[in-house]
Amino acid sequence: MEITVKLFAYFRDGRFIEAASNVSEDTTPQQVITSLDIDLDDVGVIMVNHRHAALDYQLKPADILAIFPKIGGG
Amino acid sequence: MADKIYRVNITDLTTSIEDVPADWAGLGGRGLTSTIIAAEVEPECHPLGGKNKLVIAPGMLSGTVAANSGRISIGGKSPLTGTIKEANAGGTAAQMLAKLGCKAIVIEGMPKGEGWYNLHITDDSITINEESELIGKGNFAIVDTVTSRMDEKHGIISIGPAGEMKMLSANISIKDPDSHVRSCGRGGLGAVMGSKHIKFISIAPTDAKVEIADQEAFTAANRAFTKALVDNPISQALGQYGSNVLVNIINESGGLPTRNFTSGQFDGHEKISGETMYDTIVERKGKPKHNCHKGCVIQCSQIYNDLNGNYKTSGFEYESIWAMGADCCVDDLDHIAEADHLMDDIGIDSIETSVAMGVAMEGGVLEFGDGAEVCRILKEEVATGSALGRIIGCGAGSVGRAFGVTRVPVVKNQAIPAYDPRSIKGIGITYATSTQGADHTMGYTIATEILGVGGTVDPLSKEGQVELSRNLQIATAAIDSTGMCLFIAFAALDDEHCLPALIDMLNARFGISLTADDVTSLGMSILKTEHAFNEAAGFTNVDDRLPEFFSEEPLAPHNVVWDFTGKEIDTFWDF
Numbered sequence A: 001m002e003i004t005v006k007l008f009a010y011f012r013d014g015r016f017i018e019a020a021s022n023v024s025e026d027t028t029p030q031q032v033i034t035s036l037d038i039d040l041d042d043v044g045v046i047m048v049n050h051r052h053a054a055l056d057y058q059l060k061p062a063d064i065l066a067i068f069p070k071i072g073g074g
Numbered sequence B: 001m002a003d004k005i006y007r008v009n010i011t012d013l014t015t016s017i018e019d020v021p022a023d024w025a026g027l028g029g030r031g032l033t034s035t036i037i038a039a040e041v042e043p044e045c046h047p048l049g050g051k052n053k054l055v056i057a058p059g060m061l062s063g064t065v066a067a068n069s070g071r072i073s074i075g076g077k078s079p080l081t082g083t084i085k086e087a088n089a090g091g092t093a094a095q096m097l098a099k100l101g102c103k104a105i106v107i108e109g110m111p112k113g114e115g116w117y118n119l120h121i122t123d124d125s126i127t128i129n130e131e132s133e134l135i136g137k138g139n140f141a142i143v144d145t146v147t148s149r150m151d152e153k154h155g156i157i158s159i160g161p162a163g164e165m166k167m168l169s170a171n172i173s174i175k176d177p178d179s180h181v182r183s184c185g186r187g188g189l190g191a192v193m194g195s196k197h198i199k200f201i202s203i204a205p206t207d208a209k210v211e212i213a214d215q216e217a218f219t220a221a222n223r224a225f226t227k228a229l230v231d232n233p234i235s236q237a238l239g240q241y242g243s244n245v246l247v248n249i250i251n252e253s254g255g256l257p258t259r260n261f262t263s264g265q266f267d268g269h270e271k272i273s274g275e276t277m278y279d280t281i282v283e284r285k286g287k288p289k290h291n292c293h294k295g296c297v298i299q300c301s302q303i304y305n306d307l308n309g310n311y312k313t314s315g316f317e318y319e320s321i322w323a324m325g326a327d328c329c330v331d332d333l334d335h336i337a338e339a340d341h342l343m344d345d346i347g348i349d350s351i352e353t354s355v356a357m358g359v360a361m362e363g364g365v366l367e368f369g370d371g372a373e374v375c376r377i378l379k380e381e382v383a384t385g386s387a388l389g390r391i392i393g394c395g396a397g398s399v400g401r402a403f404g405v406t407r408v409p410v411v412k413n414q415a416i417p418a419y420d421p422r423s424i425k426g427i428g429i430t431y432a433t434s435t436q437g438a439d440h441t442m443g444y445t446i447a448t449e450i451l452g453v454g455g456t457v458d459p460l461s462k463e464g465q466v467e468l469s470r471n472l473q474i475a476t477a478a479i480d481s482t483g484m485c486l487f488i489a490f491a492a493l494d495d496e497h498c499l500p501a502l503i504d505m506l507n508a509r510f511g512i513s514l515t516a517d518d519v520t521s522l523g524m525s526i527l528k529t530e531h532a533f534n535e536a537a538g539f540t541n542v543d544d545r546l547p548e549f550f551s552e553e554p555l556a557p558h559n560v561v562w563d564f565t566g567k568e569i570d571t572f573w574d575f
Helices: A029-035 B027-039 B093-100 B139-149 B189-195 B217-231 B235-240 B243-253 B274-283 B317-326 B332-347 B350-362 B371-382 B387-393 B396-402 B425-433 B467-481 B488-494 B498-510 B518-538 B566-573
Strands: A002-007 A017-022 A043-048 A065-070 B002-007 B014-020 B054-058 B072-077 B084-089 B102-108 B116-121 B126-131 B154-160 B171-177 B181-184 B198-203 B287-290 B303-304 B311-314
Touching: A002 B126, A029 A043, A029 A065, A029 B116, A029 B154, A029 B303, A029 B387, A043 B243, A065 B072, A065 B102, B002 B126, B027 B054, B027 B084, B027 B102, B027 B371, B027 B467, B054 B189, B072 B093, B072 B171, B072 B181, B072 B189, B084 B171, B084 B371, B093 B102, B093 B198, B093 B303, B102 B116, B116 B154, B139 B154, B139 B332, B181 B317, B217 B235, B217 B498, B235 B243, B235 B274, B235 B488, B243 B317, B274 B287, B274 B303, B274 B332, B287 B467, B287 B488, B311 B332, B311 B396, B317 B350, B332 B350, B332 B371, B350 B371, B350 B387, B350 B396, B387 B396, B387 B425, B387 B467, B425 B467, B425 B566, B467 B488, B467 B566, B488 B498
Parallel strands: A002 A065, B002 B102, B116 B198
Antiparallel strands: A002 A017, A043 A065, B002 B014, B054 B072, B054 B102, B072 B084, B084 B181, B116 B126, B154 B171, B154 B198, B171 B181, B287 B303, B303 B311
């Protein structure tokens, strides 16, 4: 199935801002993160379709997965 | 040397230096400004009349070597909201005043004539001097001129033309270590300073140090505190991208107010994001990292250069960029930076003024997205005090009333900042219940709702939001009293060593033995003091509400409305 993966802040370095990705059914954000060689400890927030999601969320076709490091501001 | 209260009476042009009353001895920053305002200002008074006072206070740890302790608090009754107000900023003034032994400056009365003044403060005097050369001038000219009159080591607290004209969004500027300015931004306290005809306050440099009761314990606590800040990954990201790293995550969450609060996402988000800003700064040889006061180890500020590599602005914050960017649909960082620079010079709040521009765009005054026209209006209308400039300079509510716009995002007449309360509901509780009108910094629920700091709460659910906002508002009132930057909260919420180290520093500084519970009690007491002032000024629970359009207009992409009842909001004060 095809999903969209978006990366933010320094996760973009040497990777991409946004990319279409073909993944197998029932792939989780954790698997996507690992496949991108991003350290799980560095991950701050995961969103799927603009909602917060857990590492073991089961992705569905056309999902938009956004992966953020630990960031803040205000 | 014991700390003193420096008092200025502008009616009869007298000054005095007084001992600190015992009740005020353990206070600083917001805790002290709000306590003095509550004790000495009639709540029903006109904010721009002779009964209001302007109180300036460094925090409890300001002037020490404690990391990130250089915030200065300025308080008064706000002409924008009619509530009690405290606005704080970095810069050099807090540390300098604390080293001079100044616990607070209290400015009272009303000038009898047309003349303007400056104040000069040393370790044993505060003098009132006539000022004419700088009247009508912007903050950058003030810094240049005062520096040439004295030297660059002097601290400066000043107002621009907006404050002189008593515009309700006028801020108060604080000189930073690079002779640029930081702003006590919200609530129009610059107009209060202007009403008293004080153009600037200069602060003499000193070699004096603040007294530390237990130096060894203080040093150890500061080491642990600094480590907690430096090790925190969010501190590190703030250093690289600034607070503007939030544009993309708030946009992704569907909570980025766009086109005067009609959508939760902005097509141009990438062009105004922290990531783009970082790349632009590096490409133009600016500085991604910059500290607004000595001892800051987070360094969220930056030097943003223009296309030619010349300095344009610093302290280029998420809220300002969101407001002039997404809310006004301006997707050009250079236009936003130019507007930011102009607002710093005019001395006007960059959140209130930009949200006012968004309302003006809806009212047909200018087109959404027209950044060049925004800059023209700032330069030719607001800075000069034309009729349009004064309407915009008096804030979003003022523009809505003048141009018949009903979608006006304000609470208690103060503009709602960069997080839409329909899709990030906890921050709506903060906007509604804050003692000072809509202000995200009063209880920054975004940390938990969006950023996953200090636990997690679903931003789209009402569950747990009142409690979250209450706990954070209490903690913030206490932090705002210490002189600490609020960005220490990210480490404080997630690193068990951070808050105890901060309390240890307070204890070592003053030779006292506060516990975490005492700090919570301090925060509660400040909120209750402020709330009581507002009630005496005529505010009721009905004022703790969001504008009705939030309940009626669903916000994309989640298509949600603000759905807290008044009764639910009112439970905030059950403590």
